[in-house]
Every structure is written in C-alpha cells, then in structure tokens.
Amino acid sequence: MESFQLINARIYTMDPRQPLAASLVCRGGKVEQVLAEDPLDSENPLDLDGRIVLPGLIDSHLHLRQYAEILQYINCETATKEGCLRRVAERAALTPPGEWIRGHGWNHNHWSTGYGTAVELDQISPHNPVYLTGKSLHVSWANSAALKAAGITNQTPDPPNGALLRNENGEPAGILFEEAVKLIEKIIPTPNVKTAAEGIRRAQEILWKMGLSGVHDFDRELCYHALQYLSERGQLKLRVLKSIPAKYLQTAIELGLRTGFGNDWLWIGGVKDFADGALGPQTAAMLEPYEGSSSNRGMPLLTEDELLELGIRAAQGSFSLAIHAIGDKANRTVLNALEKIRGYEQEQGINPLPHRIEHLQLIDPADIPRLAELNITASMQPIHATSDMEMADKYWGKRTAYSYAPQLQFQQGAQVIFGSDAPVESPNPFWGIHAAVTRRKADGFPGPNGWHPELRVQLQKALEAYTIGPAAAGGKSNRQGSLKPGCWADLIVLEKDPFTCAPAELLEIKPVGTMVGGCWVWRDF
Numbered sequence: 001m002e003s004f005q006l007i008n009a010r011i012y013t014m015d016p017r018q019p020l021a022a023s024l025v026c027r028g029g030k031v032e033q034v035l036a037e038d039p040l041d042s043e044n045p046l047d048l049d050g051r052i053v054l055p056g057l058i059d060s061h062l063h064l065r066q067y068a069e070i071l072q073y074i075n076c077e078t079a080t081k082e083g084c085l086r087r088v089a090e091r092a093a094l095t096p097p098g099e100w101i102r103g104h105g106w107n108h109n110h111w112s113t114g115y116g117t118a119v120e121l122d123q124i125s126p127h128n129p130v131y132l133t134g135k136s137l138h139v140s141w142a143n144s145a146a147l148k149a150a151g152i153t154n155q156t157p158d159p160p161n162g163a164l165l166r167n168e169n170g171e172p173a174g175i176l177f178e179e180a181v182k183l184i185e186k187i188i189p190t191p192n193v194k195t196a197a198e199g200i201r202r203a204q205e206i207l208w209k210m211g212l213s214g215v216h217d218f219d220r221e222l223c224y225h226a227l228q229y230l231s232e233r234g235q236l237k238l239r240v241l242k243s244i245p246a247k248y249l250q251t252a253i254e255l256g257l258r259t260g261f262g263n264d265w266l267w268i269g270g271v272k273d274f275a276d277g278a279l280g281p282q283t284a285a286m287l288e289p290y291e292g293s294s295s296n297r298g299m300p301l302l303t304e305d306e307l308l309e310l311g312i313r314a315a316q317g318s319f320s321l322a323i324h325a326i327g328d329k330a331n332r333t334v335l336n337a338l339e340k341i342r343g344y345e346q347e348q349g350i351n352p353l354p355h356r357i358e359h360l361q362l363i364d365p366a367d368i369p370r371l372a373e374l375n376i377t378a379s380m381q382p383i384h385a386t387s388d389m390e391m392a393d394k395y396w397g398k399r400t401a402y403s404y405a406p407q408l409q410f411q412q413g414a415q416v417i418f419g420s421d422a423p424v425e426s427p428n429p430f431w432g433i434h435a436a437v438t439r440r441k442a443d444g445f446p447g448p449n450g451w452h453p454e455l456r457v458q459l460q461k462a463l464e465a466y467t468i469g470p471a472a473a474g475g476k477s478n479r480q481g482s483l484k485p486g487c488w489a490d491l492i493v494l495e496k497d498p499f500t501c502a503p504a505e506l507l508e509i510k511p512v513g514t515m516v517g518g519c520w521v522w523r524d525f
Contacts, residue, residue, distance in 0.1 A: 003027040004044035004518075010497065011053040014467045014482040024053070026489040029518035034484060051525070052497045054463070055483050056213025056490035056516060057429040058470040060379050061358055061419030063137075064215060064240070065223035068199035069191075070423040071206075074103030076132050081111040085124055088132070092125035100188055101125060103132040104423060106141065109280055109391045115165065118144045118174030131184055135387075136278035137424055140181045142174050150184045159183065161301045178277050178299060196226035197235075204238050208514040208522040210428045213490040214239035214480060216379075216419065216470060218272055218322070218358070221248070231266050237521050239490065240266050241474040243322050246273040246310060253317035259353065260475045264488070264517075269474065270322035270356060271314050274301045276330035279361065279388060282395060284327035287364060291397045298327050307337035311355075312344055320353040322379070328364045328399070331357065335370045342374055354473055359384075359421075362396060362403040372414040377473045379417050380406045380465075382436035382457070383425045389439075389451045400452065406436065406465065407455045417473050418465035429466050433498070434506040436462040442507055459498060459506075489518040493525065 004026055011021040011034075018034055025033035025043075074091050078084045084106050091101055108115045121130045121143035129146035133139075142150075154171040158164055162179030164172045176184065191199070200223070207215070217223060217240050224244075230236035242262075244252055249271050252258075261268045276298055277283025282290050283299040290296045302310075302323075311321055321338070325331045334357055345352055356377035361384065371378050385404035392400045402408065406416045418436065420427040434440075436457040439450030450456055457465075471481025479488050493513035498506055513523040 002044060003032075004046060005039075005042040006053065007038045007042055007045050007047055009048035009051055009053045011483060012463075012499070013484060014055050014464065015484040018484070021483070024483060024489075026518050029489055031483055031485055031487050031489050048493060051512070052494040053483070054211075054492050054494065055467045055481055056492055056514065057211045057466040058214040058216070058239070058474075058481065059207075059212055059419045059422070059427050059429060059466075060216045060417040060470040060473065061218060061381060062215055062422040062427055063219045064200055064203065064217045065196055065219045065226060066137075067423045067427065068196075068203035070104045071199075071203065074101070074132070075105055076103040077105035077107070077135060079110060081108075081113050081116055081120075084116070084132075085120060088121065088130060089124040092128055092130075095128055097127035099128055100146075101128045101130045103130075105135050106132055107135045107280055109394075115173075115175050116141050118142060118147060118172070121174065131188060133181075134280060135424060136280040138178055138278035138283060139281040140176050140184065142176065142184055144174075146184055147172055147174065150187050152183055156183070161299065163299075177281055178283055178301070190222060193222065193225045193229050196222050197229040200226050201230060201235055204236075205522070207238065207427060208516075209511065210430070211492045211511040211514060212238070212427065212429060213492070213514060213516045214241075214470070216241040216243070216269060216474065218243050220245055227266050231263070236265050237516050237519075239264070239476075239480060239488070239516070241269040242266060243269045243272040246271050249310070249314060249317070249319065252319070253313075258318035259320045264479070267474075270320035270354070271310070272322045272358075273307075273310060273324070275307070275323055275325040275334050276301055276327050278326055279391060279395060284361070285329040285333070286327045287329045287332070290395045292395075297329065300330065300333065302333070304333050304337045307334060308340050311337060311341035315341060315345055315348070315350055315353060318353070321355045322358055323356075324358045326359050326361045328362045328367070328402075331360060331363050332367055335367055335374070335376070338374055338376055339370070354475065356417075356473060360409075362399060363405070363408070365402055368402070368408050369412050371409055372412040375415075377415045377417060378406065378409040379419065379473070380404075380409075381419050381421045381425065381432065382406060382462070383420060383432045385439055385451065386435040386441050387425060389446070405452075405455045407457050410457065410461055415469055415473065416461075416465050417469040418462065430506055430509040433459070433462045433466065434503070436465075437506060438503045440504075444504070463498070489515060491515050
C-alpha cells in the first residue's frame with residue numbers, strides 16, 4: 001500500500017499528547033507520523049486546502065443487517081396512524097398476493113388513536129401478510145394473514161417474557177410485545193447469506209458518507225455470516241465489533257472463541273442479553289410504576305441470579321457481557337449482578353473483562369456512581385433523548401432528571417460510548433453529537449437551552465464517545481479512534497469545523513471524504 005501525506009489541514013487527532021496537527025504521513029494503511037506543520041517536501045502529498053480532519057467515527061450500538069434490510073421497508077414513522085396505513089396500502093397495491101409486506105418505525109405514542117389493529121391492516125391488505133416493527137424494535141403490528149401464518153389464535157398463550165395484545169373477546173388484536181414478536185419473525189422467510197451480505201455492502205456506503213469507519217454490531221447470527229462473507233472477499237470496509245447472542249455462549253466457548261477474537265476488520269465483542277424491554281411499549285423494568293399507573297412496572301426479562309450465572313459462564317470462557325437495560329429497575333439488577341461478577345473475576349484471577357450496559361436510559365440516583373466504580377462502560381445513544389423526551393416526560397415524570405444522561409456518567413469518570421441503535425434511529429453520528437451537545441430536536445424544540453440543559457455534553461466529550469471511547473471498549477485503543485502513529489489510517493474530512501460552528505449547525509455537518517485503512521472509500525472533493 002502506497003505512502004502518502006495529507007497536508008494543509010486542521011487535524012483533530014483525539015490524542016491528548018498532540019491534539020492538533022497540520023499533516024499526517026500514512027504508510028501501509030496506518031498513520032506513520034503526525035506533524036504540527038506541513039513539511040517542505042512531501043511524498044505523494046494531498047493538499048486538503050484547510051479542511052478539517054477527524055478520526056473515523058464509530059457507532060457503538062447498531063443492528064447492521066436490520067438497518068440494511070429496513071432500507072427496503074415501508075417507512076412507518078408517520079405523524080398519524082392513518083398516514084402509516086396509507087403507505088402500507090400503496091405498497092400492497094404493488095405487491096403480488098401472498099408476498100410478505102414489511103415496514104418499520106411506527107410509534108403509537110405519537111398517534112392520537114393509539115395502537116393499530118390487525119383489522120385495520122386487513123382492510124388495506126387482504127391478500128398479503130403484513131408485519132410492521134415498531135420504532136423501538138420491542139413491539140410489532142401484524143395483520144390477520146400474518147397471525148394465521150404463525151399459527152396465532154385466541155388459544156395461543158403469551159410466551160415467556162412476551163405478550164399478545166388482545167381485544168375484548170380475548171382474540172389477538174395484532175400487537176405483539178417483546179418475545180412474542182418471535183412467534184411471527186421465526187416464520188418470515190429470511191434472506192440467504194449472499195443476499196444479506198449484499199445488503200450490508202450497500203449499507204456501508206451510506207454509513208461512510210455519514211462519517212462512520214467502524215461499528216459495534218448487535219444483530220444476530222445471519223449478520224455474522226454475511227460479514228464473514230464480505231470480509232473473505234475484501235468487501236468489508238467497516239471495522240466491526242460483533243456481539244454474539246447469549247444463547248450461543250456455550251457453543252462459542254466450545255469452539256474456543258472469546259472476546260477480541262478476529263482480525264482487523266471483524267472481531268468478537270461481548271455476549272448480548274436483555275434485562276428488560278423499552279420505554280415506548282412500557283416494558284422497560286421500573287423501580288416504581290409508570291406515571292398514570294398504580295401497578296405497571298414494566299417487564300423484567302432477567303433476574304439478578306440469571307445474569308450472575310450468565311456472567312460467570314462468560315468469564316470462564318473469557319467473554320464480556322453487553323446487557324440491554326432501559327429502566328431503573330433493570331439497570332440496578334444489571335449493576336448488582338456485575339458487582340458480583342467483578343468479585344468472581346477477582347477471586348479467580350481473571351483480568352477484568354470489558355463489560356458494558358447498553359442504553360442505560362434511566363438510572364436511580366443511588367446507582368449513578370456504580371458504573372465508574374465497577375469499570376463498566378455506559379453504551380448510550382444520545383439521539384434517543386431528543387426522540388423520546390416527550391414520551392419520557394409522560395411516562396417517567398420527574399425521573400427524567402436522571403434519564404438519557406451520559407453527562408452524569410462523564411461526571412463520575414465512567415467510560416461512555418455513543419451509538420444510534422439504528423435502525424431505531426438514524427446512524428448519522430453528527431445527529432447524535434448534536435443531540436448530546438444541545439439536547440434539542442432538529443426544529444429547536446424544546447427551546448434554546450434544550451431538555452434538562454444541565455445534562456448537555458461538551459463537544460469534546462461527545463467526539464471522544466464516538467472515537468477513543470468505542471475503540472477502548474472494543475479493545476483497539478492502539479489501532480482505532482485516534483490519529484497517532486501506529487493507528488489505522490481511518491479518518492474523515494469535513495468542510496465545517498465542529499469546534500467552531502454554532503451548536504445548531506452540528507446537525508448539518510456532512511463529510512466530504514472518508515478513508516478506511518489508508519484508502520478512500522468515499523470522497524467528494
């Protein structure tokens with residue numbers, strides 16, 4: 001791979017020893033030298049004409065195959081239920097009878113009429129099974145043809161850790177919560193590895209243009225097969241930390257795999273499991289009931305003992321944990337279990353594993369210091385705050401003072417990393433940075449100071465949570481996340497400087513070039 005030099009740039013290296021530079025010498029896909037001034041003589045110089053350079057950004061939590069697949073689905077994120085139904089009807093008119101119709105993104109909390117029904121979908125799509133995933137991916141909406149294809153009747157019991165919404169006659173109404181969604185998803189035809197790989201290959205082109213050079217993926221086994229397919233053919237040009245579902249832990253241990261196993265493009269992260277559901281369908285596990293309810297405390301999916309048992313088995317096989325926790329009850333349960341797991345690691349002479357909590361959307365004040373104390377990574381998605389603020393106010397009330405709050409973890413000294421949870425939200429990292437820094441929607445709501453302005457994050461910290469933070473959490477501090485000698489030449493080029501532009505303008509930043517491994521994967525200058 002040829003040597004080249006980037007010159008005449010303002011380079012934010014994210015290396016505290018040399019935070020600013022004017023020139024980079026790259027060789028063999030890595031950064032070889034970082035120079036404060038442009039040299040008199042350059043080898044293969046590329047003049048950036050004063051543009052801004054940052055390390056390639058890393059999305060610390062997304063679902064890559066689902067994101068790629070949902071790009072082809074109906075966009076159900078509409079202001080009204082009627083708007084969603086119109087889009088389904090338009091797709092149904094173009095779809096041969098019997099073929100599945102898929103959509104994603106609806107949120108009944110934004111609809112004055114609440115949840116949809118199977119009957120409403122039947123009326124506009126009588127000849128096709130319809131399956132629409134909710135924005136949270138913890139609830140779905142199906143028509144009668146889809147329910148019938150899955151064998152769901154009024155005699156079907158609620159599965160463990162799941163529920164079917166039923167009408168007054170006890171019949172399934174078309175809304176499925178948590179594990180119940182799998183009753184339908186398991187019978188929907190899935191693409192083969194080659195098809196899934198092609199979808200991811202196309203999706204990575206979109207991610208490059210957003211400024212992403214790496215991701216932490218939380219999709220399932222088909223995604224891992226597809227990523228390997230691309231990697232073997234030299235077509236994977238994103239750095240991917242790949243989690244594994246908890247149900248495969250024993251198999252992975254028997255195969256000799258462990259956290260960190262892989263190559264420069266694809267390596268294994270932690271074991272993923274779920275402690276609770278989500279805010280939207282009110283299945284996030286709570287210490288106290290949701291506002292307006294005297295009894296609903298959500299849906300715990302794992303007990304402390306179950307998490308401890310999982311963590312011990314994982315530690316024995318050198319696997320870290322990555323546990324989904326939204327509500328304050330779920331986060332306390334996970335922290336209690338992780339405290340005991342840390343004790344087990346110490347007793348057994350196991351080096352502390354890079355455990356992390358995914359989402360951490362609401363935490364009780366008593367638990368705020370515990371992540372830093374236990375060396376647990378807070379894997380958070382700042383864009384959820386701006387999407388969910390009204391819903392959080394409605395269901396959590398005063399508790400929102402401790403919700404969607406990476407700033408509270410920064411203040412404690414915890415390691416914080418940012419992502420998007422795409423396709424739940426857009427993977428555009430500059431939208432996430434804008435949300436963290438301003439805590440305002442794109443239209444400026446709820447005002448100049450943002451939602452709970454005391455929880456706004458400094459820009460430097462937000463960028464660290466998209467660079468050096470996820471690199472460290474992924475075990476690649478010396479290779480990724482900064483532009484220092486020895487690191488991969490993964491970088492992005494910007495026209496606008498995020499450190500000098502108005503905070504509102506962060507939303508508009510678009511890279512004009514993305515380099516991964518010393519090669520331009522996207523360039524428009």
